[in-house]
Amino acid sequence: xxxxxxxxxxxxxxxxxxxxxxxxxxxxxxxxxxxxxxxxxxxxxxxxxxxxxxxxxxxxxxxxxxxxxxxxxxxxxxxxxxxxxxxxxxxxxxxxxxxxxxxxxxxxxxxxxxxxxxxxxxxxxxxxxxxxxxxxxxxxxxxxxxxxxxxxxxxxxxxxxxxxxxxxxxxxxxxxxxxxxxxxxxxxxxxxxxxxxxxxxxxxxxxxxxxxxxxxxxxxxxxxxxxxxxxxxxxxxxxxxxxxxxxxxx
Numbered sequence: 001x002x003x004x005x006x007x008x009x010x011x012x013x014x015x016x017x018x019x020x021x022x023x024x025x026x027x028x029x030x031x032x033x034x035x036x037x038x039x040x041x042x043x044x045x046x047x048x049x050x051x052x053x054x055x056x057x058x059x060x061x062x063x064x065x066x067x068x069x070x071x072x073x074x075x076x077x078x079x080x081x082x083x084x085x086x087x088x089x090x091x092x093x094x095x096x097x098x099x100x101x102x103x104x105x106x107x108x109x110x111x112x113x114x115x116x117x118x119x120x121x122x123x124x125x126x127x128x129x130x131x132x133x134x135x136x137x138x139x140x141x142x143x144x145x146x147x148x149x150x151x152x153x154x155x156x157x158x159x160x161x162x163x164x165x166x167x168x169x170x171x172x173x174x175x176x177x178x179x180x181x182x183x184x185x186x187x188x189x190x191x192x193x194x195x196x197x198x199x200x201x202x203x204x205x206x207x208x209x210x211x212x213x214x215x216x217x218x219x220x221x222x223x224x225x226x227x228x229x230x231x232x233x234x235x236x237x238x239x240x241x242x243x244x245x246x247x248x249x250x
Contacts, residue, residue, distance in 0.1 A: 002127050003245065004149060006134040006179070008171055009157035010164070014189040016045045017220060017227045018157055019135045021236040023097065026131055028237075030246070033130035037099040040143050046135045047091070047101055049227035056089040058122075058146065059103040062114055082117040086125060100125070105146040122147035139171045140178035153244050154184040155211065160194040162202055169206045183244035185209035192216035212239035 005022065007015045019037065026035060039046040039054075047054040060066035066085060076084060091099050126132050126149060136143050140154060154175055158168040168186050175184060186203060188196065191213045203210050217231040241247065 002129055002132055004126070004132045004134070004151050004153075005245070006136050006140055006143065006151045006154045006175075007157060008136040008139050008154060008175060010138065010159075010167055011041070011043060013157040013159055013164070014214070014220075014232075015041065015135055015157050016049055017229055017232050018155065018187065018189065018214070018236065019046060019133055020049060020227055021229065021233045022133055024233050025237050025240055026133075027096070029240075030130065031096075033096065034128070035097045036126065036129040036132045037093070037097065038126075038132055038134045039099060039101040040105070040134050040136050040146065042103065042137050044101060044103065045227065047099060050093055050099070052091060052093075052099070054089075054091055054099070054101045057101045057103040058086070058089065058118060059105070061085045061089070062104075062118060078113065079117050079120070082114065083121045083124065086118070086121040090125070098129075102146055105142060119147050123149060138174075140175035144178045150182065151179040152182045154179045154182060155243075156184070156186045156208075157189050158186050160188050160191045160196065160199055160213075162199065165199055165202050165206065165208070168203075168208060172208060183209075185211035187211050187239070188213040190214070190216045211242050214239075 007019045007022070009015050023035060023037065026033070037046060044054065056066055061082065066089065073084065089100060093099055126147070134143055140151060156168045156171050158164040172184060186208050188199065196213060200210060214235040215231050217229045220229050
């Protein structure tokens, strides 16, 4: 069974860094399990964080602009072609970790056949992995435009201020119906000597589940290019036990 994790939040909140920290924790806990990183963020930062400039995307398949690694096999149906093309854009990071990039997602109400074909192909790919981590554009509504899949854990990344908490509430409202039966909660990121009492009070008033806080990292603030942070990795490891994820081997 595939365990699906979504990292949501406003652009610049630290989603990519937290996604990479989650990957690190999962690899430490389950070194033999397969992980798919699914970049659903329009910035495409997740691939860049691994030093990759990934140009072939799901949108490229949808728009007919995909540049194939090999020639297109003869005699395929349209549905088979989409599945074949999706396999073509998966990029390997290491033996157990792959990444796929979506870029733009089509409108959910689009009746063109490729919308359902891409959804079906995404579902098949997702089900092959033990874990899938979605780095989302904003909320689960945008991800759902691409693939209709249940989410086991949705993390909303918020900065340590009231405005960001209010935004987290909006994200939760947009996302709740796409995470039915799963865990949805807020992680306060980039905490730097702020008094969190008023922030936590507001979160409780907004009925947001508080999963934890992650300290501010000076290294990231100074413009590190790999989105790696030992500070964030340690904090994510500490809050892991609060997450609706396996604590022991699968």
